[in-house]
Amino acid sequence: MNDMQLGVKRDYGMLGPSARRAVELGLASAGWYHTEVPRKTMKDLMKRTDVPAIRDTALWLGAMVLLAGAAVWLWPSWWSAPFFLAYGVLYGSASDSRWHECGHGTAFKTRWLNDVVYQIASFMMMRNPVTWRWSHTRHHTDTIIVGRDPEIVFMKPIELFRIFLNFFGILDAWHGMKSMVINACGVLDEDEKEFVPEMEQHKVVRIARIWLAIYIATIALAIATRSILPLMLVGLPRLYGAWHHVMTGLLQHGGLADNVTDHRLNSRTVYMNPISRFIYWNMNYHVEHHMFPMVPYHALPRLHKVIKDDLPEPNPSIWAAYKEMWPAVKRQLRDEEYFLKRELPPTAKPYRSEFHDLEALPMAAQ
Amino acid sequence: MDKWVEACSVDDIEEEDLVRFDHDGRTYAIYRSPENEYFATDGLCTHEQVHLEDGLVMEDVIECPKHNGRFNYKTGQALGAPACVNLKTYPVKVEGSAVYIDVG
Numbered sequence: 001m002n003d004m005q006l007g008v009k010r011d012y013g014m015l016g017p018s019a020r021r022a023v024e025l026g027l028a029s030a031g032w033y034h035t036e037v038p039r040k041t042m043k044d045l046m047k048r049t050d051v052p053a054i055r056d057t058a059l060w061l062g063a064m065v066l067l068a069g070a071a072v073w074l075w076p077s078w079w080s081a082p083f084f085l086a087y088g089v090l091y092g093s094a095s096d097s098r099w100h101e102c103g104h105g106t107a108f109k110t111r112w113l114n115d116v117v118y119q120i121a122s123f124m125m126m127r128n129p130v131t132w133r134w135s136h137t138r139h140h141t142d143t144i145i146v147g148r149d150p151e152i153v154f155m156k157p158i159e160l161f162r163i164f165l166n167f168f169g170i171l172d173a174w175h176g177m178k179s180m181v182i183n184a185c186g187v188l189d190e191d192e193k194e195f196v197p198e199m200e201q202h203k204v205v206r207i208a209r210i211w212l213a214i215y216i217a218t219i220a221l222a223i224a225t226r227s228i229l230p231l232m233l234v235g236l237p238r239l240y241g242a243w244h245h246v247m248t249g250l251l252q253h254g255g256l257a258d259n260v261t262d263h264r265l266n267s268r269t270v271y272m273n274p275i276s277r278f279i280y281w282n283m284n285y286h287v288e289h290h291m292f293p294m295v296p297y298h299a300l301p302r303l304h305k306v307i308k309d310d311l312p313e314p315n316p317s318i319w320a321a322y323k324e325m326w327p328a329v330k331r332q333l334r335d336e337e338y339f340l341k342r343e344l345p346p347t348a349k350p351y352r353s354e355f356h357d358l359e360a361l362p363m364a365a366q
Numbered sequence: 367m368d369k370w371v372e373a374c375s376v377d378d379i380e381e382e383d384l385v386r387f388d389h390d391g392r393t394y395a396i397y398r399s400p401e402n403e404y405f406a407t408d409g410l411c412t413h414e415q416v417h418l419e420d421g422l423v424m425e426d427v428i429e430c431p432k433h434n435g436r437f438n439y440k441t442g443q444a445l446g447a448p449a450c451v452n453l454k455t456y457p458v459k460v461e462g463s464a465v466y467i468d469v470g
Contacts, residue, residue: 029415042420043383047422134448140433197450294422
């Protein structure tokens with residue numbers, strides 16, 4: 001079932017007609033398709049350990065310190081540029097996956113380590129750690145359900161220019177800073193009030209005030225030293241280092257179906273090079289992550305091996321994934337109902353169709 | 367008033383794991399701790415009513431399979447967002463090889 005079949009346009013607000021319709025149709029908080037995995041195997045995959053995340057975090061933060069040190073040392077020469085560019089990717093892109101994994105609480109076994117890295121990564125991504133924890137919770141409950149999922153990137157009608165701007169973090173940073181200032185004044189907008197429980201809302205305000213103080217101090221330092229350098233280290237890397245997380249993030253759900261309850265239809269798994277997988281913390285195994293969010297990032301390749309016979313063939317590279325996604329997105333520009341329906345292997349169970357009879361939508365599916 | 371019902375056999379639950387038990391229109395989760403003790407809570411996460419049966423037991427903690435909400439299954443205490451409301455717990459006893467819970 002989709003919005004256009006009902007003769008109405010999609011409304012991505014959390015309180016609009018699409019949200020109400022999703023609830024009426026049973027698409028909100030629905031039961032989702034899961035590949036069957038024996039309990040013993042799943043327990044082994046879910047098992048927590050600190051070792052991989054401590055290693056990766058030491059590498060991530062250690063590399064940031066070294067790159068920033070080199071960049072500052074070479075400043076204001078242009079020779080500092082490559083160091084800033086690399087630092088920026090670790091700040092404005094690797095933080096995205098650390099925010100994500102630690103938000104789930106799966107990266108480390110030790111809870112406080114998850115919490116500390118979550119706070120650091122949230123700051124670098126300009127995402128209020130309380131608001132975004134709840135928004136991401138909703139993203140997992142109602143993945144790409146229009147009016148329910150607050151993290152849909154390809155909103156229809158698709159505005160490619162907005163997505164392009166986000167390769168430089170422009171809109172995300174603008175919204176992040178705007179929310180920070182509004183929240184610091186003690187105000188939450190209507191959407192935030194919808195998905196952040198009342199008992200948690202005071203935490204949104206407290207964090208926003210702390211962050212605002214940090215940014216004011218950074219700007220004051222830049223003014224006092226008459227140099228942009230402090231902002232090159234804090235704040236601006238969210239812009240000049242965002243491209244990698246946008247490049248990988250667009251592939252998660254781009255060109256695929258909305259308003260379905262089978263992650264194989266709305267999420268994409270892509271094989272990636274080891275550097276991108278380090279930056280992205282294995283979120284390229286995105287169908288697997290959505291089906292089983294309790295499996296830590298370091299176990300996702302193993303989970304993929306266990307369930308791949310029930311999933312569409314992964315795209316073999318980032319380039320191949322874009323080659324698949326781009327024509328679909330272009331078609332969605334003129335036909336909002338179109339989506340890519342990728343072929344399942346003969347070993348897979350059929351796509352779930354309780355809420356969306358795909359066979360009845362031959363014009364919509366490829 | 368006490369109302370003890372047989373929920374499962376001691377061997378039905380692996381150490382540091384849980385099983386689901388449905389009775390009289392309600393659903394419960396029965397746990398076996400690493401110390402080989404048994405506990406019981408409501409079966410549904412208080413956050414979004416997802417069943418805990420596919421969750422992960424780590425020492426004293428049960429983690430919800432959908433959003434990673436965590437509870438101490440011995441006390442029912444919610445340990446942080448998105449789990450904000452405690453789980454109801456039930457008394458448990460073991461007689462012979464059977465695990466009973468008090469649903470009264």
